[in-house]
Amino acid sequence: MRAIQITKLEGPEAIELVDIPAPTADDAVIIDVKAAGVAFPELLQTRGQYQIKPELPFVPGAEVAGVVVAAPEGSGLEPGDRVAALCSIGGFAETTLSSPDRTFKLPDSVSFEAGASFMFNYGTVYFALIERGNLAAGETVLVHGAAGGIGTAAIQVAKAYGAGRVIGVVSTEAKGEIALAAGADEVVLADGFLDSVGRASVDIVVDPVGGDRFTDSVRAMREQGRLLVIGFTGGSIPEVKVNRLLLNNVSVVGVGWGAFAMTKPGHLMKEWDAMLPHLSSGALAPVIGPSFPLEKASDALVCLEQRAATGKVVLTV
Numbered sequence: 536m537r538a539i540q541i542t543k544l545e546g547p548e549a550i551e552l553v554d555i556p557a558p559t560a561d562d563a564v565i566i567d568v569k570a571a572g573v574a575f576p577e578l579l580q581t582r583g584q585y586q587i588k589p590e591l592p593f594v595p596g597a598e599v600a601g602v603v604v605a606a607p608e609g610s611g612l613e614p615g616d617r618v619a620a621l622c623s624i625g626g627f628a629e630t631t632l633s634s635p636d637r638t639f640k641l642p643d644s645v646s647f648e649a650g651a652s653f654m655f656n657y658g659t660v661y662f663a664l665i666e667r668g669n670l671a672a673g674e675t676v677l678v679h680g681a682a683g684g685i686g687t688a689a690i691q692v693a694k695a696y697g698a699g700r701v702i703g704v705v706s707t708e709a710k711g712e713i714a715l716a717a718g719a720d721e722v723v724l725a726d727g728f729l730d731s732v733g734r735a736s737v738d739i740v741v742d743p744v745g746g747d748r749f750t751d752s753v754r755a756m757r758e759q760g761r762l763l764v765i766g767f768t769g770g771s772i773p774e775v776k777v778n779r780l781l782l783n784n785v786s787v788v789g790v791g792w793g794a795f796a797m798t799k800p801g802h803l804m805k806e807w808d809a810m811l812p813h814l815s816s817g818a819l820a821p822v823i824g825p826s827f828p829l830e831k832a833s834d835a836l837v838c839l840e841q842r843a844a845t846g847k848v849v850l851t852v
């Protein structure tokens with residue numbers, strides 16, 4: 536089969552298109568890959584900078600969608616099923632393996648590109664808003680990095696699960712258009728966002744950005760608000776003066792989805808099943824960015840590195 540391999544840790548330009556035997560295993564689902572999601576960890580892996588460091592050479596690619604070729608008995612999967620899967624590695628290839636409890640039946644209405652763009656971002660955000668943040672109907676949610684992968688997913692999950700008002704925080708007007716298209720009720724610019732939304736005006740803050748806007752996020756929360764800490768794309772890890780939490784009875788809540796969900800048997804499937812009606816209805820619809828053929832995987836990773844993409848970068852196989 537054709538596959539992309541990391542053979543040396545010299546960055547995205549050094550990855551290679553190779554012809555290798557297709558993987559096989561009796562206890563795994565064998566998937567004919569149609570699309571693979573491209574994410575930051577794969578970029579880091581090309582330099583050996585990610586915490587998961589498989590032995591060289593290896594095929595990267597953690598999230599795919601495709602068609603089942605073979606599945607273990609009792610897995611509930613059959614050859615021919617359209618699926619999305621979290622395969623950890625091996626996804627940038629014509630064939631990959633996935634464990635049955637990380638392989639999800641894809642509704643016919645959902646494209647392979649969307650299937651390969653779903654579970655990482657939406658699983659994280661479902662865990663954040665519903666399981667950690669206890670989103671209640673009618674609440675106001677403020678989303679930082681609202682045009683990004685996590686941000687657009689957060690807007691859609693918040694709306695699908697009954698948020699009253701969703702405000703996207705973005706750095707440019709063009710990103711504001713993306714957040715509005717994803718379903719935000721309004722957008723405000725990151726610069727001076729607290730003046731735009733007002734103090735004590737939101738119930739939940741979704742924060743994949745961190746950095747110097749953190750204190751203003753705390754100020755933006757109403758009594759009993761929850762600030763969901765997801766990531767630090769802004770560069771620095773913020774600190775909070777805890778008296779600010781006491782004064783208005785607000786919470787700062789850590790969200791670490793992968794390590795939690797992947798080590799609890801059945802947890803990923805529970806999240807998938809919970810979101811499935813909204814995925815089928817189109818309420819949860821990943822914003823797809825540029826798409827590259829498998830052999831252009833290097834360009835896809837460079838695109839990610841240069842922050843040139845809006846929406847999920849996808850490889851088609």
Ligand SMILES: NC(=O)c1ccc[n+]([C@@H]2O[C@H](COP(=O)([O-])OP(=O)(O)OC[C@H]3O[C@@H](n4cnc5c(N)ncnc54)[C@H](OP(=O)(O)O)[C@@H]3O)[C@@H](O)[C@H]2O)c1
Pocket residue numbers: 575655656659680681682683684685686704705706707710725743744764765766767768769770790791792793842
């Ligand atoms: N905790 C978890 O379980 C979990 C799971 C998945 C991902 N994450 C993390 O969540 C973060 C966001 O992921 P994502 O896929 O949404 O990324 P993304 O699509 O690149 O979006 C991140 C957003 O951050 C904003 N940003 C602000 N300052 C930035 C800077 N200096 N450099 C880059 N972006 C900056 C950008 O929006 P503006 O330009 O509009 O400000 C950008 O749209 C990452 O750190 C990722 O590792 C955490």
